[in-house]
Amino acid sequence: MDLNRLNELDFSNIHAWPLPARIFVIILVAAAVTFLGYWFDIKDQQAQLQKVEREEQDLKSQFESKAAKAANLEAYKQQLEEMRQSFGTMLRQLPNKTEVAELLVDVSQTGLASGLEFELFKPESEIPKDFYAELPISIRVRGSYHEFGNFVSGVAALPRIVTIHDIGITPGKDGDNAQGELVMELTAKTYRYLDEDESEEAGQ
Numbered sequence: 747m748d749l750n751r752l753n754e755l756d757f758s759n760i761h762a763w764p765l766p767a768r769i770f771v772i773i774l775v776a777a778a779v780t781f782l783g784y785w786f787d788i789k790d791q792q793a794q795l796q797k798v799e800r801e802e803q804d805l806k807s808q809f810e811s812k813a814a815k816a817a818n819l820e821a822y823k824q825q826l827e828e829m830r831q832s833f834g835t836m837l838r839q840l841p842n843k844t845e846v847a848e849l850l851v852d853v854s855q856t857g858l859a860s861g862l863e864f865e866l867f868k869p870e871s872e873i874p875k876d877f878y879a880e881l882p883i884s885i886r887v888r889g890s891y892h893e894f895g896n897f898v899s900g901v902a903a904l905p906r907i908v909t910i911h912d913i914g915i916t917p918g919k920d921g922d923n924a925q926g927e928l929v930m931e932l933t934a935k936t937y938r939y940l941d942e943d944e945s946e947e948a949g950q
Contacts, residue, residue: 870882
């Protein structure tokens with residue numbers, strides 16, 4: 747078809763156009779309709795499809811994660827039970843009110859058995875925490891490095907929990923039986939389990 751003859755075509759009398767011209771116009775109109783259909787409908791549908799595909803992938807990931815947790819549920823239960831037993835064992839290492847005095851005697855006896863001479867053994871005021879209370883003990887003893895080591899090892903071996911803090915060692919003063927001796931100052935802390943009423947008061 748001679749494109750130069752398009753200017754001669756009468757758009758009000760399309761049915762009289764030559765066949766090639768009519769085919770060309772039909773193809774052009776079909777292409778325009780297809781483009782407009784894509785732009786106004788298919789494009790939005792594709793965007794919606796992509797959104798749904800992303801949501802599907804997220805749901806798959808969530809499902810796989812929950813399925814893995816469900817598969818390990820028994821292991822989680824066993825681990826929780828072991829943690830409860832371990833926590834119970836630790837609580838049993840905390841003395842109650844009636845056992846604190848015995849523990850203080852154990853600490854002092856450990857020092858004496860190590861060959862130390864006590865210059866100070868002073869239990870301080872309790873410091874309430876969430877479910878337990880700290881009981882600091884100010885200690886000053888005289889002895890040798892070896893005796894200090896035996897004392898610290900002995901305290902660590904006690905059945906109740908006792909921790910050692912703020913250790914300081916200085917030379918002993920000159921005097922009778924003081925030659926070559928050292929002085930060690932420290933804070934020993936033991937811990938007492940609070941009963942329910944005491945825990946509520948500590949949390950206030």
